[in-house]
Amino acid sequence: MAKTAPEPSAASPALENGLADHQPGSGKASYDTASGNAGETHQNATSGNDASAFLTDNFGHRIADNQNSLKAGARGPTLLEDFILREKIFHFDHERIPERIVHARGSGAHGVFEVTKAIPELTKAGLFQKKGNSCPVFVRFSTVAGGAGSVDTPRDVRGFAVKLYTDEGNWDLVGNNIPVFFIQDAMKFPDLVHSVKM
Structure with a gap:
């Protein structure tokens, strides 16, 4: 006998907590949290048509999660193809700009x-x-x-x-x-x- 998908239930508590007080156009970001295969927490920005609540990369592309590296499997190594990780580390490495070697003053x-x-x-x-x-x-x-x-x-x-x-x-x-x-x-x-x- 084939299994059928369960009927969609009410929003999860995390989703309810994230979106309950959000009004479209308010500029307040809302977040839906979920767990990955290895138990890690994923934080996804969602709020319908309110563009101000979406996570984006430096170029304005929407991204689902900026807290977890892309890995080869649930416990695998981090993959260099994870452009969000590379962008975040690049930004971190350039937060402090050292002085010039010559002509600094x-x-x-x-x-x-x-x-x-x-x-x-x-x-x-x-x-x-x-x-x-x-x-x-x-x-x-x-x-x-x-x-x-x-x-x-x-x-x-x-x-x-x-x-x-x-x-x-x-x-x-x-x-x-x-x-x-x-x-x-x-x-x-x-x-x-x-x-x-x-």
Whole structure:
């Protein structure tokens, strides 16, 4: 004799507890909890047509659960194909952004760059074709070896970076206050910085 599925009963206590006080459009998330094959708790966001109550990934795709890794079977190993786990760990790893290795300490200034003399014979850049042309500019002055909390008094190379926001795109100019760079071969740069880092 074939078994028949039981008649749907009233909502489970967990579902009732989760949805009982939820009104569509209220912005309050509701959750239905269930147990997986290994006894782990699954928390699923559900609330009918209220889009604000759905769990989503960073791209806005709805996901059912962000508390349990995808595994190969009830007691199997975690699978790398679990994009929700990878996204969550990636976000966790980037919550604290370390300071820059060089040029960590700096001061910036916003302003307007204005052309006082046109130089069409030297460049095709639209900004320099006519006297009076202007564009927003950002300048950053920095020290090279000092950390973010260092002082400005030690002898150190100074950085000078300029970003011009022109109609043709952003133009970045970077420079130091020394006439000749302190190394010729870039292979030596990490070692030199490690030796002088304050």
